[in-house]
Amino acid sequence: DKIEKKQTLKKVSNMKLVDANLTIDNRIILQNVNFKFEEGKKYMIVGRSGSGKSSLLKLLSGIYEPTEGNVFINDIPWEKINEDSFFQQVGIVEQESFIMNDTLERNIFLDSNADKKAKDYVEGVLNLKTLFEHVSWDMNCVNGGYGLSGGEKQRIALVRMMIKGQHVLILDEPTSAMDNQTRREFEEWILQQQNNMVINVSHHWELDLLKQYDAIVVMENGTIKRVGTPIEILEDVEPGDYFRKENREECY
Numbered sequence: 001d002k003i004e005k006k007q008t009l010k011k012v013s014n015m016k017l018v019d020a021n022l023t024i025d026n027r028i029i030l031q032n033v034n035f036k037f038e039e040g041k042k043y044m045i046v047g048r049s050g051s052g053k054s055s056l057l058k059l060l061s062g063i064y065e066p067t068e069g070n071v072f073i074n075d076i077p078w079e080k081i082n083e084d085s086f087f088q089q090v091g092i093v094e095q096e097s098f099i100m101n102d103t104l105e106r107n108i109f110l111d112s113n114a115d116k117k118a119k120d121y122v123e124g125v126l127n128l129k130t131l132f133e134h135v136s137w138d139m140n141c142v143n144g145g146y147g148l149s150g151g152e153k154q155r156i157a158l159v160r161m162m163i164k165g166q167h168v169l170i171l172d173e174p175t176s177a178m179d180n181q182t183r184r185e186f187e188e189w190i191l192q193q194q195n196n197m198v199i200n201v202s203h204h205w206e207l208d209l210l211k212q213y214d215a216i217v218v219m220e221n222g223t224i225k226r227v228g229t230p231i232e233i234l235e236d237v238e239p240g241d242y243f244r245k246e247n248r249e250e251c252y
Contacts, residue, residue, distance in 0.1 A: 009085040012168050013039040019069035029055045030222045042198040047219030053201045057172050091166035095173035097157035099145035105137040108160050150177030171200040
C-alpha cells in the first residue's frame, strides 16, 4: 500500500474541533465539542474537575484521538499533518512537568552547549534567581527531579518552552504549584506574547490578568457550555463556580 505523505505545517494558524467525541474505557469524556482556536488569541478554559478540560487539550495536542468527529490544524485533519512540524511550533506544558534524568542545563536548553548569554537571560530576564540559589547548571535532576519542588519543576518546564520561541502555547495548570508572585510573573509573560495563540487551563487567576483574555471557554460534563469575554462570564458567576465571586481580585 502507498504511504500517504503527511503535510508539513509552515505556520499553525488555527486549531478546530468539529463534533469531537472522546470515550475511554466505555466512559464518555467529551461529547459534541465544536470550537475554533485562532492565531494570536488568548483562551482560558475553565470548568469543574472532570469536566473535560485536560482531555480537550490532549485532543488538540494529538495525544488523544477523537472517538468520533475530527480535530483540524489549519483545516487539515490531525492525522494527516507532519507531527514534527506541529511540535516545532506548539509548546505544551502540563501540571506534572516532565524532568529528564540529566543536568539542569540539559533540561532547560535540551543542549549541553548553551552559551553564557543564554544562561544569563534565563537567570535574569526570566527571573529564575530564586531557583538558582540552591541549584546549579550542572546539577543532575535524577528520578524525575527528585529534590525539586513542584513549583521548581513547573518553572523549568515553562522556561524550556519560553526559550524555544513557540507561538502556540497549550497549558494545563502550568503554574499550579508556584507561589503567588512567581505565578503572576509567568502569567504576565504568557499574556505579553501578542502574536501567540494561548490555550490555558487554570483555576487561579487575578482579575486584571483574566481580563486580558479574548475568550473564556466554560466546560461542563464533557461539553462546552458557554463561551464569552471575561466580563460576560464573570457577570454570571455564582459562588462555588469557576471563579470566586466574593473576591474578584482573585479568580479561581
